[in-house]
Structure formats: C-alpha cells, structure tokens
Amino acid sequence: MSLAIDVQRLRFRYGRGPWVLDIPELTLERGTRAFLFGPSGSGKTTLLGVLAGVLKPEEGEVKVLGRDLASLSGAQRDAFRAEHIGYVFQMFNLIPYLSVLDNITLPARMNAARRARLDGVGVKEAAAVLADHLHIGDLLKRPVTELSVGQQQRVAACRALIGAPELIVADEPTSSLDFDRREAFLELLFRECERAGATLVFVSHDRTLEGMFSRRISLPDINKAAL
Amino acid sequence: MLVLDLALKSLRNRAFSTSLTVGSIALSVALLVGVENVRVGMRESFSNTISQTDLIVGAKGGTIQLLLYSVFGMGSPTNNLSWETYREWAEHPAVEWTIPYGLGDSHRGFRVIGTNEDFYRRYRYRGGQEIALAEGRAGSEVFDVTLGADVAAELGYGLGDEVAVTHGIGEVGFLNHDQMPFEVVGILAKTFTPVDRAVYVTLEGIEAIHFGWEDGAPPMPGEEHTLEEVLAMEEIEITQVTSFFVGTANRRDVLRLQREINDYEAEPMMAVIPGLALSEMWQGIGYAETGLRLVTIFVVLVGLLGMLVSLYTSLNERRREMAILRAVGAGPGSIVVLLVLEAVCLAAAGALAGLGLVYVLLSAGQPIVEAQVGLFIPIRPPGSVEWLFLGAVVTAGFLMGFVPALKAYRTALHDGLAVRV
Numbered sequence: 001m002s003l004a005i006d007v008q009r010l011r012f013r014y015g016r017g018p019w020v021l022d023i024p025e026l027t028l029e030r031g032t033r034a035f036l037f038g039p040s041g042s043g044k045t046t047l048l049g050v051l052a053g054v055l056k057p058e059e060g061e062v063k064v065l066g067r068d069l070a071s072l073s074g075a076q077r078d079a080f081r082a083e084h085i086g087y088v089f090q091m092f093n094l095i096p097y098l099s100v101l102d103n104i105t106l107p108a109r110m111n112a113a114r115r116a117r118l119d120g121v122g123v124k125e126a127a128a129v130l131a132d133h134l135h136i137g138d139l140l141k142r143p144v145t146e147l148s149v150g151q152q153q154r155v156a157a158c159r160a161l162i163g164a165p166e167l168i169v170a171d172e173p174t175s176s177l178d179f180d181r182r183e184a185f186l187e188l189l190f191r192e193c194e195r196a197g198a199t200l201v202f203v204s205h206d207r208t209l210e211g212m213f214s215r216r217i218s219l220p221d222i223n224k225a226a227l
Numbered sequence: 228m229l230v231l232d233l234a235l236k237s238l239r240n241r242a243f244s245t246s247l248t249v250g251s252i253a254l255s256v257a258l259l260v261g262v263e264n265v266r267v268g269m270r271e272s273f274s275n276t277i278s279q280t281d282l283i284v285g286a287k288g289g290t291i292q293l294l295l296y297s298v299f300g301m302g303s304p305t306n307n308l309s310w311e312t313y314r315e316w317a318e319h320p321a322v323e324w325t326i327p328y329g330l331g332d333s334h335r336g337f338r339v340i341g342t343n344e345d346f347y348r349r350y351r352y353r354g355g356q357e358i359a360l361a362e363g364r365a366g367s368e369v370f371d372v373t374l375g376a377d378v379a380a381e382l383g384y385g386l387g388d389e390v391a392v393t394h395g396i397g398e399v400g401f402l403n404h405d406q407m408p409f410e411v412v413g414i415l416a417k418t419f420t421p422v423d424r425a426v427y428v429t430l431e432g433i434e435a436i437h438f439g440w441e442d443g444a445p446p447m448p449g450e451e452h453t454l455e456e457v458l459a460m461e462e463i464e465i466t467q468v469t470s471f472f473v474g475t476a477n478r479r480d481v482l483r484l485q486r487e488i489n490d491y492e493a494e495p496m497m498a499v500i501p502g503l504a505l506s507e508m509w510q511g512i513g514y515a516e517t518g519l520r521l522v523t524i525f526v527v528l529v530g531l532l533g534m535l536v537s538l539y540t541s542l543n544e545r546r547r548e549m550a551i552l553r554a555v556g557a558g559p560g561s562i563v564v565l566l567v568l569e570a571v572c573l574a575a576a577g578a579l580a581g582l583g584l585v586y587v588l589l590s591a592g593q594p595i596v597e598a599q600v601g602l603f604i605p606i607r608p609p610g611s612v613e614w615l616f617l618g619a620v621v622t623a624g625f626l627m628g629f630v631p632a633l634k635a636y637r638t639a640l641h642d643g644l645a646v647r648v
Contacts, residue, residue, distance in 0.1 A: 082556020095239030107555040
C-alpha cells in the first residue's frame, strides 16, 4: 500500500521566528480518513499549508503522493496542488463574485489534469453531478452570498472534490455548523472521498467527531515544537 | 482566459467603485483627447485663415506684423506702398492675380479694408472656399460698403444703412470721416475667419475720404472736399495700397518672386509666404499648447491614481479571496496577473469611454462652438494621436496595476492558506 503522506524530520517556521512545526515522522496510507486534532496554536493550519505545498519546509522531507514537495519550486508546488489536492476552509470558502457553479468548477478550469479526470463529461456537468450528491443541485445558479453557512461548506466540498484529486484537506470545515449538520456533512464528504478513492485529512479541535474516522492523529503528540 | 474571466467578474462585483473609477478615467481621457481635438481644430482654422495665396506683400517690416494686419486684422501697418509699385508687381509675368488692401481706418472697432473686385473673385480660405454674399452685392461704387457677417450681426446693420468711417484703428475715433457716409450694399456670408470682422469698401472710397489729408493729418478747415465734389469726379486716382496678396500662375515661381520683391530698390518692401509665416507664428503660441497638454496629462495621471487607490484599498478585504485562489492551485504569479488585468481592464474601459464621450460632446458641441467662438472642430474617426493616447493610458494603467499586484503577491506568499486579518 503506497503512502499518501510521508513526512520525515519536517521543520518549519515563519521567517526567522521560532519553530512552529518539528515533526520527526508522519505517514498516512492512501484511502485513509484521518482526523488531525489539537488545540488552537498547535500548528494545525500550518501543517496543512505545508502538506498543500503553499508553505515550504525549511528542513526535512514532505512526500505527498510520492512527490517530495520540499524539493519542488513554488510554481511546481502550485501546479501539484492544483492537480492533486482539494482544499476546504473553515469558513468563507467561496469567492464572492462567482456563482455557485463557477466556484465549484474553478479548480477544473484552472488545471488541465483535473479537467481530464472528469470521465469525459463537461466541467459544468461534473459540477452538477457533485452538487446533486451533496444536495445542493438546485443552488448552482445562485450567487454565493445568498447561501447559508452549511450550503457554503457543501459548495466548498464540491469544489475540493471536482476532478477527483487524490488528497482532500479540510481545515475545520464543520466548526461553524451545528452538531446534526456536522455529521450529515461528514457523511457526504466521506461518501464522495470513497467514491473518488481520495485520502482525507480532516483537521479539528472538536473531538466529538473523531469516532467517525479510521485514523486519529494528535498533533501535539507528534509535533515537538508545540508550545 | 480564466484569470481574465475572474478579473471581469471581480470588477463587476464591485460595480460601484468600478464605475466610479472608469468614470474618472473616462473624464480625464475625454479631457486629454478633447483638448487635442480643439488644439488641432485651432491650428487648422488658424492656418486655413487664408489659402491659395502664394505671397503677401507690404512695406518692409516684421513678417508677423505684415501677416497680422493683412490677414488677422490686428496691429497697425507702418507704411504704405505706392500705387505705381503695386501695379508694377501686379503686371509681373509670374503673377496671375493680386488683391490690393488699403488699411488704416475703422468703423466702431471693426477694421475697414479698401480693396477691389479681385477680393470677391480671388480671396480663398479654408481649403479654397470662396467669399460669398449673404445679401446684396459686392461693393463697387465709391461709397459702397460690404460688411463681414459678424459686423452686420453685432451692429445690427442691414442693406441701405449708412456707415461712417473713423480715421485710425480704435473703438472710439475722434476723427470721423462722417461728412462722407458709406451705404451698405452687401453682407458677406459667415466664413469663421477674420473676414467676418471687417468692413469692405473700395480703394476709391478710401482715397475719397482722405482727400486733402497729408501725412495722416486732416485737411485744414476750408480745404475739405465735400461729398458732392467727390461724386462729381469722373475718376478718383488711387495713390497707395497698404499690402497686397499675390497668386502666381506657377507655384515654382514663388520663391524667386519673393526674392525679387525683397530686393526691389525703388521702394522698401517685403513678401512673405503665408503658410511659412503662419506656422512660424503658431510656434510662438506653441508654449501655451505644451502647457495645456501637460496639464491634461496630469489630469489623466490623477484619474489613474484614483484607480490605484481603489484597487489598493480593496486588497485587504480580498485577502480571503486570494487565499482561496491559492488553495485551488493559483500561484502568486496568477494573483499578480489577476490584479494587473483588473487595472488594465479599468484603464481600457475608461479610455474607450473617454473617447466615446469626446465624440458625444463633439457632435453635440460642434455647432455651438462654431457659432459662438468661430472655431470649427472637425469630427474625424480616431487617428494615430488618439490611439497613441489610449495606448499610453492603458500602458500606464498596466504599470500602475503592479503596485497593488505586488502588494497582493507579498500578502499571498505571507498568508498562504491562513488569513490572519
């Protein structure tokens, strides 16, 4: 079984500041549904930035889907992220001047490889199918400013999932939802990740959800830089 | 294409600030292009004041002075030429036609020009247009007077009215030739040249009112000629002209003829080529042009700075948007492209709107400006100058776009996917 994520001796800091991440090892098999938890300030979002290739580690190896991001240039990491990673933010996930449909199709329009994986259907059709799966099929033409928070998060999930990226990274996507909706959202997200064979890294400080995941990682336990 | 689509949708989303920005750029560009149009119109109407005249000849003096008093009805002539000299040159083999001008008198501030029928036949302006009569006939008798269009309109004169000529050039003359009134026999059609502001009489008429005058001084009491005496004369002898216009049969003779006239020994005189003298004169006014253009360029810069401010201040509220774009795979370079494109779109939209505004204003204002100021501003499709301006505005917008773009670039690199607002 190949590894989705293989981090070795990772060290990261902002500028000349103190170390924020110091992780000797973190591995994750493909297809895992991982729950990454830790208190605020334990470096969760920073780790996701490194895994997504937005932040460049100062030391160590960060292999994602077999590629060492630490050895890639900024532009290469951007292209890698566009092709292989879907990202869901905690809130305000959507670009306000784009419609629901345009928000969902953005990664596919940005990256040819994501477009190529749409199984021959057009970008809009693929977005419509995903939107149906996440029960927002009737919202496609709406401006995003009219959506509820829960609807917004499902649009963000559609955007992360379009073009079947191998790795989905979600940064506390449920923290602004009430409990019932959290579970419903997670179930939809799991189902779609499974359908696409994607690995999911889900970050939260809310441990009530951890029972739904196949792997649980406590960031303070693996990050020696945690204060 | 995706980034352009994003740029346009982002601008549309901020419709109010976008339209304000485009509007201010449009106004400044309209000012720039409009001033350019007025400038070209002024220059053309200036250099078209007189056309098809090859030489203007007068007593020796300054070329611009000769041009001013002969063509523009400004300034005073210094000396006259004798009638014999004029006839000698009029019969020169290279000369096809001449128009003699006798100057020095006025009527209520308008110049009185003594001339003959050659003026009505030969005078051309603005690309060869002829003098036309709006009413009546061209003056040909001693006390006939033909009025320029503005003179008739401003003084409210009609055919048959009496006009007294004042000696000298000024609003209020104290030496009136009022014992010999002239009668209005014709009114010229409007030309939008100084012709409209002149009063035309015959050379004989000029002679008649100056009978007995010597060296610019009025005749002694008792020596004045009466109207009856003048009318009783069979023929009035013309003694002098102030200047004359020359048309050559063959334009290759112009320079040689000019030299011959300048070297004429019997009387000190000079000939100027109107086109050259006019452009020489225009260059003197050119400083004002440069100044005006400089001001309008600064106005455009201010318009573009407004755009810069509006893009720059929007950046903070767009940090989340930038993080999202980064998350879906946009590099920081794409963020730069997005913002520069927005700036270019704003500048281009403003420039085109400004150009359109100029045409709207021109087509609405052209008849009014022509009637009020006498300035004819031609409406033409945008030429190389206009496109150059628009290109410069868009280029300036492009360059200015890098200011917010580089700021966004730095923010995007620093923020990554986390937005610490």
